[in-house]
Amino acid sequence: MTEAASPPVSGTHRWVSLMVHDLAASQEFYHSLFGWEFEEGPAQLGPYVQALLDGHPVAGLGEIAQGVRRLVTWLPYIATRDADATAMLIRDCGGTVAVGPLDVDQVGRLAIAADVGGAAFGIWQGGPRRHGPFQGPAGAPCWNELIAADTSGVSKFYSVVFGYDTVPVPGAPADLDYLALHLDGHKVAGIRGVGGALPHDRGPHWLTYFSVPDVDEALRRVVALGGRQLSEPEDSSFGRWARVTDPEGAPFAVLRPAR
Known part of the structure; x- marks a missing residue:
């Protein structure tokens, strides 16, 4: 810092x-x-x-x-x-x-x-300086994603406050409510609309992704260390990822970035 x-x-x-x-x-x-x-x-x-x-x-x-x-x-x-x-x-x-x-x-x-x-x-x-998205070493944060009920209203807030352009993910399924936030043509964060799947105990929240060399091994280690696995691994245009929590319940994601 x-x-x-x-x-x-x-x-x-x-x-x-x-x-x-x-x-x-x-x-x-x-x-x-x-x-x-x-x-x-x-x-x-x-x-x-x-x-x-x-x-x-x-x-x-x-x-x-x-x-x-x-x-x-x-x-x-x-x-x-x-x-x-x-x-x-x-x-x-x-x-x-x-x-x-x-x-x-x-x-x-x-x-x-x-x-x-x-x-x-x-x-x-x-400061400080930070690696850009998907460029940090294993164990570093590599992406932040807002989990919200939908992307429409909240995306306008971030566009006005921080000057983001909102861009749909190319080739994404039609039912996926997802926007990437861009600055000068570069992705800096995302917004994922999850509708009724929004956690009732937490509500809208930012989810940080950490880079790992192997998602499945990371999931095994999270559970062995007292955390929880919240989702099965998924493959996306960003890479292979899954959601977990630490032992105190803080949600985050582990991601093997796409090469």
């Missing part, structure tokens, strides 16, 4: 972070699954560590205050050149801003918001 030499492009997904109830146990799970090592994060964020692959930061883990119970979920942070202006635009477009914007030493200026459907995400004015 160190600041990049030059500001990232607004709308790109720069970071993912997870707040958990048992930080030590979560570190053990993700170390065993992805090979992450950890170092202490900014003290201003409380109990917080950066996950490292080959010495490079790829994600963050923080601990929820003792006695506070809440759903555990991976949170994507989307780049902005002006966190305050973006926070104002989020409110103007029907979203909410729950935290910030606030300055965090050696990190940047952050806020936590929710879109018109209630899905939480972060905005981030600052």
Whole structure:
């Protein structure tokens, strides 16, 4: 979570972070699954560590205050050149801003918001540099996807706030409600409409995909380490993937990117 030499492009997904109830146990799970090592994060964020692959930061883990119970979920942070202006635009477009914007030493200026459907995400004015979609090493986040009831209303929110173009997936089945979010012709994230299959206990939410060399082996390891498998592996134009949760119930996906 160190600041990049030059500001990232607004709308790109720069970071993912997870707040958990048992930080030590979560570190053990993700170390065993992805090979992450950890170092202490900014003290201003409380109990917080950066996950490292080959010495490079790829994600963050923080601990929820003792006695506070809440759903555990991976949170994507989307780049902005002006966190305050973006926070104002989020409110103007029907979203909410729950935290910030606030300055965090050696990190940047952050806020936590929710879109018109209630899905939480972060905005981030600052670094670090990140691999682009499907270019990170095994164990790194490689894609973020919004899970919503449908794509129509919420896609307009993200297009206005972050300047995305919404593009249907070429060759997708006619009944698949899916849009890719593009910046300057490059895919940066997706929206998947699932209708009545939206989880009742979670509602709309962002799902982070992590790159793995073998999806089936990753599923076996998730279950052996105390997580759960939520779906059977599927093959898509993006690659082979499946949905899982960690032991605290945070959903994420494992993906072997298409070559």
